[in-house]
Amino acid sequence: MRLSPILLFHICCGTVGFLSGVVTVFLRKGSRQHATAGNVFVISMLSLAASGVYMALMKSQPANVLGGTVTFYLVATAWMTAKRRNGEIGVFDWGALLVVSALASFELTFGVEAATSPTGSKYGYPPWPYFFLGSVALIATTGDVRMIVRRGISGTQRIARHLWRMCFAFFIAASSIFLARQHLFPALLRKTGVLFLLSFFPLILMIFWLIRVRFTNAFKRTASPYRTDTARAAFREQSLPRAQAFAVFETWDSHSKGEPK
Numbered sequence: 613m614r615l616s617p618i619l620l621f622h623i624c625c626g627t628v629g630f631l632s633g634v635v636t637v638f639l640r641k642g643s644r645q646h647a648t649a650g651n652v653f654v655i656s657m658l659s660l661a662a663s664g665v666y667m668a669l670m671k672s673q674p675a676n677v678l679g680g681t682v683t684f685y686l687v688a689t690a691w692m693t694a695k696r697r698n699g700e701i702g703v704f705d706w707g708a709l710l711v712v713s714a715l716a717s718f719e720l721t722f723g724v725e726a727a728t729s730p731t732g733s734k735y736g737y738p739p740w741p742y743f744f745l746g747s748v749a750l751i752a753t754t755g756d757v758r759m760i761v762r763r764g765i766s767g768t769q770r771i772a773r774h775l776w777r778m779c780f781a782f783f784i785a786a787s788s789i790f791l792a793r794q795h796l797f798p799a800l801l802r803k804t805g806v807l808f809l810l811s812f813f814p815l816i817l818m819i820f821w822l823i824r825v826r827f828t829n830a831f832k833r834t835a836s837p838y839r840t841d842t843a844r845a846a847f848r849e850q851s852l853p854r855a856q857a858f859a860v861f862e863t864w865d866s867h868s869k870g871e872p873k
Contacts, residue, residue, distance in 0.1 A: 622663040626789055629656035633782045637817050650694075650778075657687045657781055675735045675742070678718055682745055683784045685712055686752070690777035698766030701759065709756040712749050719746030748780065771825050779818030787811040 615623070632653040639646040661684035668676035689708050696702075723742030726734035734742065755773060759765050765773060790797070790807040801807050 618663055618667060622660060622667065625656045625660035625663060626785060629653055629660050629782075629785055630789065632656060633785075633814070637779075637821075650691075653778075653782075654687055654691045657785060658684060660785060661687065673735065675722065675737045678715060678722075679741075679745060679784065679788075681711070682715055682719075682749055683781050685715065685749075686777045686781040686784075689752070689756075690774050690781070693765075693770060693774040693777070696764075698764065698770060700764045705756065705760055709753065709760065712752050712756060716746055716749035716753050719743070719749055722746075752777070768825050772822055775821050775825065776818055779814045779821070782814035783812070783818070786814055 632649050636646060636649040636653050639649055661680045665677050665680035665684070668674075668680060685708060689705075692704055692708075719742050722734045723739045723746055726732065726737065726742060727739040732738060759773075790811040794802050794807055797807060
């Protein structure tokens, strides 16, 4: 079977995204290697979602358009959370809130229409996928509203936001490969449950890291008390008199020794 260029591109992005995602989660968080692998994951996942949305539009598949857009939103906002400073929001966050609010509305509406339909489906899908992704979009909407109201987030809340969005997008990609297309894999993998495990592997990692971030001191110990602009400014003000006094002492000491000016 001959594959179209856009489908081949979509498959390659999914493969690179899954492999880079596996590598990223096992590298030390905050390291240069983690950042590099994470960038590869982000680029491949954004390309995967964008190409999937394009193909869904060409085939008139609204459900897949929504799924691809949710994936793109999760990856983009997770990446922005990691790149942005603590306690900072911008136009991007307002735009993301509008997008995810619309996604939640469409997903939940389609879910209700599928549940009340005589065929029990909407655009070829039963109610539960719509309700599932709609609930995820609703949770993300709530998180965006809280972040905007608080004028940004920092510390472990910022790390947790980055983690769950990346891992959930990773789960969507993995399940679309291993669960939705089981017929492409050998019978041995289908019968042993390996495909099921690979599909839910990102969710298992997400739960593990969220528990470690929110309920342990693994990341609190390495947090700096001067990570915000306000804290750094206060630290400089406190250090300024001491630095001036030290400079005066050095000048007096050099004169007392008769050193040339």
